[in-house]
Amino acid sequence: MSQFALFGHPLAHSLSPRIHRAFARDLGIAMEYRTIEATAENFAERLAEFARAGGAGGNVTLPLKELAFGLCDALSPMAQRAQAVNTLVRSGSGWLGDNTDGSGLVRDLSDRHRIDLRGRRTLLIGAGGAARGVAPALLDAGIDKLVVVNRTAERADQLVDLLDAPGRVGSRYWEDLPALGDFELIVHATSAGRTGGKLELPFGLAAPRMVAVDLNYGEAAAGFLAWARAAGAEAAIDGLGMLVEQAADAFERWHGRRPDTEAVHDALRAELAHLPSGD
Numbered sequence: 001m002s003q004f005a006l007f008g009h010p011l012a013h014s015l016s017p018r019i020h021r022a023f024a025r026d027l028g029i030a031m032e033y034r035t036i037e038a039t040a041e042n043f044a045e046r047l048a049e050f051a052r053a054g055g056a057g058g059n060v061t062l063p064l065k066e067l068a069f070g071l072c073d074a075l076s077p078m079a080q081r082a083q084a085v086n087t088l089v090r091s092g093s094g095w096l097g098d099n100t101d102g103s104g105l106v107r108d109l110s111d112r113h114r115i116d117l118r119g120r121r122t123l124l125i126g127a128g129g130a131a132r133g134v135a136p137a138l139l140d141a142g143i144d145k146l147v148v149v150n151r152t153a154e155r156a157d158q159l160v161d162l163l164d165a166p167g168r169v170g171s172r173y174w175e176d177l178p179a180l181g182d183f184e185l186i187v188h189a190t191s192a193g194r195t196g197g198k199l200e201l202p203f204g205l206a207a208p209r210m211v212a213v214d215l216n217y218g219e220a221a222a223g224f225l226a227w228a229r230a231a232g233a234e235a236a237i238d239g240l241g242m243l244v245e246q247a248a249d250a251f252e253r254w255h256g257r258r259p260d261t262e263a264v265h266d267a268l269r270a271e272l273a274h275l276p277s278g279d
């Protein structure tokens with residue numbers, strides 16, 4: 001049976017195995033999907049072991065997406081632009097690296113939530129791996145100007161350089177948040193909610209009919225989404241739909257068929273109150 005795995009740490013509460021097994025069951029595809037705990041120190045070794053054991057494909061989550069980028073023999077254009085990999089496809093003796101986080105986010109917003117992203121003035125809060133993964137796809141989806149704000153300014157500048165879209169993308173200092181004007185789309189991509197940090201964001205960032213998205217779900221997304229609702233957001237969306245959609249895109253890369261995501265999404269959403277946060 002073909003072997004698939006999720007690499008990351010910690011993975012105890014990961015929903016990915018459940019999502020992929022449900023897709024495989026629905027499409028009648030025989031495969032195994034397991035979790036392989038790996039840290040930055042031993043990821044290369046674990047991945048090589050998995051390849052030797054006949055591993056056909058993988059997903060990569062925190063904190064390994066940038067490392068995975070460096071371990072691939074070939075890269076999709078999206079992985080190249082994000083310089084981060086969340087999907088591995090076996091190619092010969094090595095791995096082709098892809099990134100489906102951005103396509104997953106855009107599909108969740110566009111198809112599930114019926115949000116027209118085109119022309120939206122967009123603020124991206126955070127410039128780590130999660131922000132990198134989604135920024136290129138947001139630009140491709142036709143958002144208007146993208147402003148990147150990050151606690152550590154250098155990292156915001158690096159992301160702006162990477163996106164290479166002069167005139168469309170710029171960085172601002174965190175201290176300048178109260179003076180940036182308002183945005184029609186705000187994407188929260190920091191890990192603060194997962195690590196107990198609290199963001200103080202001015203309500204003035206919210207344009208009328210603003211859409212707010214947190215790439216996390218569950219408790220980790222609660223603080224930002226509460227701020228967004230208090231700021232008058234038309235929609236405050238967590239990252240559960242993105243998680244399911246990025247998984248479906250990865251599944252399609254491996255098996256050539258895209259699963260229907262509604263049933264899996266709805267089941268997880270119904271349980272969300274009881275689910276821990278994470279991938």
Ligand code: ATR
Nearest residue numbers: 126127128129130131151152155190191192197198
């Ligand atoms: P991820 O893969 O989740 O993006 P990461 O690459 O470690 O994880 O990036 C974490 C992001 O959350 C960064 O943008 C980080 O800001 P710094 O670059 O300044 O570290 C941001 N972040 C984490 N905790 C934060 C906090 N308490 N306030 C603001 N930003 C925070």
